[in-house]
Amino acid sequence: MFALTFSEYGPSDVLAVTEVPEPHAGPGRIRIKVRTAAVNPVDWKIRAGFLQEVYPVDFPGIPGWDSAGVVDEVGEGVTGVAVGDEVIGFGPTAQAEYVVVEHFTAKPAAMSWELAAGLPTAAETAVRSLELLGLEAGQTVVIDGAAGAVGSAAAQFAVARGLTVIGTASEGNHEYLRSIGVQPTVYGEGLAERVAALAPGGVHGAIDTVGAGSLPELAAITGEPSRVVTIADFSGSVPEAQVSTYASAYHALGEAVALFEAGKFDLRIDSVHELADAAKAQDASQSGHAAGKIILNVAN
Template identity: 45%
Template sequence: MSFAEYGGPEVLRLVDVEEPHAGPGQVRIAVRAAGVNPVDWRIREGQMQRFHPIELPSGVGQDAAGVVDEVGEGVEGIAVGDHVFGGGVHTYAEFAVLSAWARVPEGLTFQEAAGYPSVMETALRVIREVGVEAGQTLLVSGAAGGVGSAVLQVARDCGIAVIGTASAANQDYLRGLGALATTYGEGWVDRVRQLGRVDAALDLAGSGVIRELVELTGDAGKVISIADPSAPESGARFSNTAGSMSEALAETVRLISRGGLHIPIEKSYPLADAAAAHIDSQAGHTRGRRVLVV
């Protein structure tokens, strides 16, 4: 899957390109499933040019799960035929090169595994960056999506209380992940206050709530957005620099093996329907993850 110009989902094209090959410290996989992340369509629209400039035409995607079919120089502990999931580039494809990977945990399908890499890296990063600690309360705006689902479960494992906002249809889902839940929309700030004090806040949806999050925390330095580049205008931070994917994958495997992490698949799409996956992702209200099946 590729795009030759910035624009809407119609710019995506399924094209034939030369197969990539694993370089030193990399593996190539025959992709079985690729994760769909909001950053994918933000890059396609050109929103991320000043943060992550790319050359056009460009492939799409950064998360995948599949079967190792090529091992780069210096790679140890993994062999052709192993089932792995991880992060790389241009993963909406039949073959993709991964720069970080882990074995697919027992019992997980390729589709499920492809939904974890970026959301777990992001969740671990923003919880660390926002400086919330055990015994404190974290407010998560847009809590039902992939990153939100991960944040709620990582926070629970760390002893951090969470208040999450989501649509009315996702209230029970948030409560099932251990959060206090309320809807967004008119009066949401008051509803959050009724649920308790807020020590730190995350904006995961980019829905224009930064000022309200600063008001609720009383400290702009305790507010981070992953979806609103204008957050610094209100004194908050915009987090877009990825941390260690290898560490995130290791933590993912640890939590899954303990039964402490599960992110559901909202919907799977054939690779050729990547545009439809982007349209649905951009519409929001996702519960968990969307993935492409190759």
């Protein structure tokens, strides 16, 4: 099969579309003929060698965790899905002609292929982070970086669970945040005072999706460092904060689809690239300026 690969750590020019042996669906898994895949920050971090201790690569490496396409093999013991079904998959080596996954959900006919590919990592990370906080309906959560993919996903899940959501973003994204039920405020100095004005009853939890050094202030806002979850700050500046790093909330895929079908979940798409232009897509992700998910067309 064809796949996006890299045979050494380095800048984005180590990426190339090459031929590799195709995988097959073993017990408990399905194989997807991939139509679209998403680019996430973890892709370029692995490619650059920044995560060698966490995600060592057996070269040639194939990037990607999020895929959408059509089932073409069903492994032993898998039920509820058949060859020809359109699905959303969550699992490694997604930026290839075929990917084998254990975790998947049906793609609604009304959902675009771009949104379908962009959904898994954002939804899983968002739900995992919310569940670490264990908040209840009627409570308030602050999401630092609420206009990003994970932040906006977390906001939509939180609103659906009956939480009040305050989200930080640049002023240009405030109208977007209001459209998904978030009370917006800006980043930076004075955040605690701005949040206090928006939430006179207090804040019960916070999620940091940015990793820009806000943990101490978020801990002060919640009054308890353990009520803060970060997916991006591993500095240890607030040792009691919860670090959310390993995927486990696989049910988030189905939850996101159910919310989408109810008209309560969407993600912004920043750009769509062909697989051969994946280096450009990873560079866009690494820039930190993408306004939404970056998607690869793998096959039409």
